[in-house]
Amino acid sequence: MKIRPAKHIYTRAGRFLFAAMLVLLPIATVLTDKISAFDYVRLPNRSLTIGDTTPAATTSYVFSWQYPTATTLGSIKLLLCTDPYVLDTCTLTSGDFSAATLTGQSGVTGFSILSQSAGEIILSRAPSGGSNIQSTYSFANIDNPGGLPDVFYVRIWTYPTADATGPPNEISSVATATTEVINITTIVPPILFFCTGLTVDNYCQNVVGNQIDYGDLSSTSTDFATSQFGVATNAVSGYVVTINGNTMTSGNKAITALNAPAAAAVGVGQFGLNLRANTAPPVGQDTTGAGTGVVDANYNNPDQYQFNDGDLVANAATGTLFNTFTSSYIVNVPPDQPAGVYSTTIVYICTASF
CATH class of the missing domain: 2.60.40.10 (Immunoglobulins)
Incomplete structure (x- = not known):
């Protein structure tokens, strides 16, 4: 009896699977060799x-x-x-x-x-x-x-x-x-705090009085009184304060103004002021407050008094917080001072440089 060799029988599906294996194997090899960031x-x-x-x-x-x-x-x-x-x-x-x-x-x-x-x-x-x-x-x-x-x-x-x-x-x-910018704008306005009175408090919140009455003047004693002014500003070049007015007069009669710093002298015609604490007579106080304002040299000497119309009395070189300045006035008259009602109006002018 002859034995026939077995036939290799491939189904269509089998051929497909075999072909698929031939195709997929190289792909698997490629995927295995791929470099990853990991x-x-x-x-x-x-x-x-x-x-x-x-x-x-x-x-x-x-x-x-x-x-x-x-x-x-x-x-x-x-x-x-x-x-x-x-x-x-x-x-x-x-x-x-x-x-x-x-x-x-x-x-x-x-x-x-x-x-x-x-x-x-x-x-x-x-x-x-x-x-x-x-x-x-x-x-x-x-x-x-x-x-x-x-x-x-x-x-x-x-x-x-x-x-x-x-x-x-x-x-x-x-x-x-990158991001959108955020634009923020605002305005800081020019600011000046300035006030005058017999007394002033911080940033001019409370100002009291504007009248000084010496009563009867005497040739045997010095009469004195005070007023105050206060200043603060954001002006980059600061401010100046001037004193403006005349000496005390009654009609055409006048009390002599002190045109240069001088001590109070009883029995001599004198009208003047300074911005310091004094002992002769005992009147006034030094500048107060957190600001950088200063008194002008001619009005910054204790017990020395002066008055000229338009004189600079205080200043600051740049913007500053609030300062309170105290003006101390003295009046002396000679025995032969003509009778009369003597008065004057003093105006303080503050100019800020923005």
Whole structure:
């Protein structure tokens, strides 16, 4: 009996499966060899701080990250892209690294710019051991992407070589964004607080009186009285205060004004004032308040009195908080002073220089 060899019978489905296996096996091999970003070590604690997030602004960039290991480090590549996918082709933004300067570094240091273009900076140093510490790299003169505010990314590679070639040590990316500016405007108006009275309080909240009555004058004693004025301003060049008016008169009769600083002298015709605390006679007080106003030199001597129409009596060189000034008036008359009702009107004028 002849035994026939068994026939190889393939169903149509079997042929299909076999063919499919022939096709799929090479594909499986390709997928197994594909490099993924997960195959690389990443840089932890990454950040990018931008000095000005306005679109197209020229500003500072400060990169910071921690090296995960102390492996040999020779170069760093920074790439300005529209997406963070470090192994994909980079689509450059309209930002510009080409004029950037390296202004500072800390942690793992010794880098300088090896090369740069609009979208790329390579930092280089002599390859040497690194350190797993937080490190910072600061740049100036980087142009943000222009146009509408948007998110953009900087991809980061570190290499053991000095020229950013060969397999990298770590790969990562950081995200940041340009933003709309917030414009805030306001107006600070010119401000002047100025008041006069027998007494004034802080910032002229309460002003009392405007009349001084000496009663009967005597040739054997000095009559005295006080009034006050207060000033504060935001004028950049400060202010001046002048005293304006005449000596005391009764018709065509007058009490002599002190045209230069002089002490009070009983029995001599005198009308004058100063802005100090005095002992002869005991009248007045020194300037008070937190401001920087000062008394003019001619009216700043205790027990010395003067009066001239238009004299400067106080000033401040710049804007100042509130000061209260006390004017101390004295009147003396000789025994032969003609009788009469003597009076005067004193006007203080404050001029602020805005």
